[in-house]
Amino acid sequence: MKRRTLLGGTIxxxxxxxxxxxxxxxxxKIGMSMAQTGGLAGGGKASLLxxxxxxxxxxxxxxxxxxxxxxxxxxxxxxASETPAIYSKLLxxxxxxxxxxxxxxxxxxxxxxxVKQRGMLLIGNFSFQVNSKVGHDMWFNNAPWGPADSWxxxxxxxxxxxxxxxxxxxxxxxxxxxxLAKTAREVATKLGMQVVFDQAYPPSTVEFSGILRALKAAKxxxxxxxxYPPDSAxxxxxxxxxxxxxxxxxxxxxxxxxxFGAVMENLGSLLNGVVNYNTWLPEExxxxxxxxxxxxxxxxxxxxxxxxxxxxxxxPYGYASGQMIxxxxxxxxxxxxxxxxxxxxxxxxxTIVGPITFAADGEWKESGVVQAQFRGIKDKNxxxxxxSGKQVILFPAKLKSGDLITPFEAARK
Amino acid sequence: xxxxxxxxxxGAALFLAGAMLMTQVIGNQYPFFxxxxxxxxxxxxxxxxxxxxxxxxxxxxxxxFFGVGxxxxxxxxxxxxxxxxxxxxxxxxxxALMGFALGLLTLRMQGIFFSIATIAATIIIExxxxxxxxxxxxxxxxxxxxxxxxxxxxxxxxLFFVQAVMVVLAVAISRYIQNSWIGRGLQALKDDELAAExxxxxTLRLKLTACVISGALMCAAGAPAAMYLQYADPAxxxxxxxxxxxxAMSLIGGxxxxxxxxxxxxxxGVTQQLLTVTISSEVNxxxxxxxxxxxxxxxxxxxxxxxxxVRSKRNEGEG
Numbered sequence: 001m002k003r004r005t006l007l008g009g010t011i012x013x014x015x016x017x018x019x020x021x022x023x024x025x026x027x028x029k030i031g032m033s034m035a036q037t038g039g040l041a042g043g044g045k046a047s048l049l050x051x052x053x054x055x056x057x058x059x060x061x062x063x064x065x066x067x068x069x070x071x072x073x074x075x076x077x078x079x080a081s082e083t084p085a086i087y088s089k090l091l092x093x094x095x096x097x098x099x100x101x102x103x104x105x106x107x108x109x110x111x112x113x114x115v116k117q118r119g120m121l122l123i124g125n126f127s128f129q130v131n132s133k134v135g136h137d138m139w140f141n142n143a144p145w146g147p148a149d150s151w152x153x154x155x156x157x158x159x160x161x162x163x164x165x166x167x168x169x170x171x172x173x174x175x176x177x178x179x180l181a182k183t184a185r186e187v188a189t190k191l192g193m194q195v196v197f198d199q200a201y202p203p204s205t206v207e208f209s210g211i212l213r214a215l216k217a218a219k220x221x222x223x224x225x226x227x228y229p230p231d232s233a234x235x236x237x238x239x240x241x242x243x244x245x246x247x248x249x250x251x252x253x254x255x256x257x258x259x260f261g262a263v264m265e266n267l268g269s270l271l272n273g274v275v276n277y278n279t280w281l282p283e284e285x286x287x288x289x290x291x292x293x294x295x296x297x298x299x300x301x302x303x304x305x306x307x308x309x310x311x312x313x314x315x316p317y318g319y320a321s322g323q324m325i326x327x328x329x330x331x332x333x334x335x336x337x338x339x340x341x342x343x344x345x346x347x348x349x350x351t352i353v354g355p356i357t358f359a360a361d362g363e364w365k366e367s368g369v370v371q372a373q374f375r376g377i378k379d380k381n382x383x384x385x386x387x388s389g390k391q392v393i394l395f396p397a398k399l400k401s402g403d404l405i406t407p408f409e410a411a412r413k
Numbered sequence: 414x415x416x417x418x419x420x421x422x423x424g425a426a427l428f429l430a431g432a433m434l435m436t437q438v439i440g441n442q443y444p445f446f447x448x449x450x451x452x453x454x455x456x457x458x459x460x461x462x463x464x465x466x467x468x469x470x471x472x473x474x475x476x477x478f479f480g481v482g483x484x485x486x487x488x489x490x491x492x493x494x495x496x497x498x499x500x501x502x503x504x505x506x507x508x509a510l511m512g513f514a515l516g517l518l519t520l521r522m523q524g525i526f527f528s529i530a531t532i533a534a535t536i537i538i539e540x541x542x543x544x545x546x547x548x549x550x551x552x553x554x555x556x557x558x559x560x561x562x563x564x565x566x567x568x569x570x571x572l573f574f575v576q577a578v579m580v581v582l583a584v585a586i587s588r589y590i591q592n593s594w595i596g597r598g599l600q601a602l603k604d605d606e607l608a609a610e611x612x613x614x615x616t617l618r619l620k621l622t623a624c625v626i627s628g629a630l631m632c633a634a635g636a637p638a639a640m641y642l643q644y645a646d647p648a649x650x651x652x653x654x655x656x657x658x659x660x661a662m663s664l665i666g667g668x669x670x671x672x673x674x675x676x677x678x679x680x681x682g683v684t685q686q687l688l689t690v691t692i693s694s695e696v697n698x699x700x701x702x703x704x705x706x707x708x709x710x711x712x713x714x715x716x717x718x719x720x721x722x723v724r725s726k727r728n729e730g731e732g
Binding site (some may be wrong): 075089177 | 443445446504539543544551552553555557558569616638640641643644646648652693695698724
């Protein structure tokens with residue numbers, strides 16, 4: 001009897017030892033969907049490459065908890081209707097340990113109730129106010145948007161300092177642009193500015209000269225544009241053709257697309273004078289520990305992978321997502337979702353895009369969005385955007401690298 | 414014919430029993446998410462085929478009907494919080510009305526002009542919803558699912574079963590139409606509308622019937638999608654993908670028989686789901702495109718046509 005117990009014990013110990021060794025060798029799986037096709041693919045690919053660079057770095061350092069890190073990535077075709085099935089597969093079939101959200105706002109929207117129900121931590125990827133209604137307390141957005149109105153207020157604040165009193169709003173009829181326009185209206189009222197022109201246009205619009213003539217007739221001091229890549233280009237071309245009027249002091253604000261290498265190269269000198277939001281720029285104060293090394297690796301791999309060769313907008317934030325989860329797992333010492341969320345909520349995280357602290361809603365406590373003015377851009381040259389001074393940072397004060405040139409017509413030259 | 418009918422209903426009952434059993438036995442959620450999408454496409458393809466296959470009116474507006482179904486459910490849920498069954502029934506009613514309007518359109522437009530008009534209708538409806546703030550407008554709307562009803566212990570499992578019931582309903586209706594005077598009348602007007610009218614086929618009444626039934630089914634298929642995604646935005650709800658997929662599935666399966674769109678939808682739907690979680694890159698778009706081209710070239714009558722050809726050849730060989 002005794003011998004049998006001893007034998008059983010030995011076998012149990014051996015089996016236990018083996019399984020725990022097997023677990024130790026199993027990689028930590030991070031699951032996500034990412035737009036590889038469809039309208040968001042350009043950004044999705046750059047973002048994913050940023051995350052992949054982190055994965056390779058962390059594995060080179062020996063992984064996390066002694067285990068390698070592995071990414072499980074599926075294409076969501078830029079659509080909200082694909083993500084629930086994909087994330088169900090990630091959770092129930094692939095049994096991933098950590099979830100990253102898909103890029104942009106629409107694809108992750110259906111996931112919020114799902115992750116809340118399952119009690120899973122979700123690292124957001126450039127979504128805008130996607131958690132505001134669901135209120136999941138384990139959501140952490142990597143994007144520097146900060147409080148919902150900080151975006152509009154930084155731009156309008158610049159305009160007011162330049163002597164602007166009236167504002168024109170031009171926004172695409174799509175979720176992100178409409179959210180921006182809404183906060184801009186609120187901020188304008190708060191600052192005592194008068195909205196003299198407020199127009200939404202269908203997302204498929206290609207010809208803007210009619211709209212811009214009407215806008216010009218309203219004689220605004222500030223023009224706040226919330227647009228998507230194809231319309232951003234269309235609007236700038238129309239501005240170039242018919243002008244915008246001498247009283248406009250500030251033009252831009254929320255134009256998506258002017259952050260992507262291909263679009264910037266294409267527009268070239270038409271960009272001059274535009275003041276637009278951005279997330280990272282090659283200005284001296286934007287470099288943190290590891291930023292330079294990251295871009296060296298990224299640039300090399302982006303050329304091979306044929307994604308945005310600059311990658312300023314999304315890629316470093318993808319890397320930062322990884323850094324945050326890396327720090328959390330190291331500090332907590334396990335993959336317990338609640339403990340990781342608690343750590344992420346209560347601490348400041350050191351990343352290549354600067355220190356990140358979260359507010360209760362999982363957005364950055366303080367906005368990290370910069371407003372920068374394009375200066376001295378020449379046509380058909382993507383390499384020029386790598387040097388500093390091409391996009392001069394006007395806001396926030398701590399990152400400022402120059403002063404605003406007004407009026408807009410003067411800055412365009 | 415009668416024996417066929419018995420077999421069909423036995424098959425349908427077995428299918429539903431199997432679906433029910435799946436919800437009770439399988440703990441893993443993923444099959445339900447994936448199968449729900451496939452079932453949804455079966456309903457859409459079958460519904461498309463009633464007008465596009467039997468009557469030959471190519472409708473590019475599947476996404477309009479689907480989207481209206483989604484938003485009918487969203488509106489009702491937000492305004493009154495009615496249960497899923499009511500949402501679906503209401504969507505079917507709205508779809509029937511829309512189908513009626515579309516049917517009247519066929520009075521003036523045929524062929525390619527009708528098809529273009531259906532695309533225009535999609536864009537008009539999408540723009541209207543985009544500007545309707547109550548249902549979220551352009552920014553979309555997030556929905557919180559209500560508690561699930563017994564015997565299901567999970568909302569997605571329930572949606573899966575509901576969609577399975579709709580598949581049976583859609584296929585039964587399509588099969589009935591095909592085998593009844595309606596189907597024969599539609600076939601006649603597909604070949605030559607003028608000749609059919611002259612020989613006494615009530616073409617307008619038939620077209621209206623087909624449009625109403627097809628529209629009601631498409632809208633009904635869209636209604637549960639609101640609760641499936643727990644989110645609705647115009648760009649996703651009115652995605653052209655639904656129109657293209659419904660059409661491609663029907664054509665690949667074959668439009669001459671009710672089973673055609675079912676086979677096509679299963680084949681394409683399963684392929685799409687598999688590709689999403691395997692290749693998962695630009696290549697999956699390519700694979701679907703190549704499949705479509707291959708079928709158009711090699712089997713213009715679809716899989717059903719291919720089977721018939723093989724059968725008749727074999728019969729010839731025997732004779």
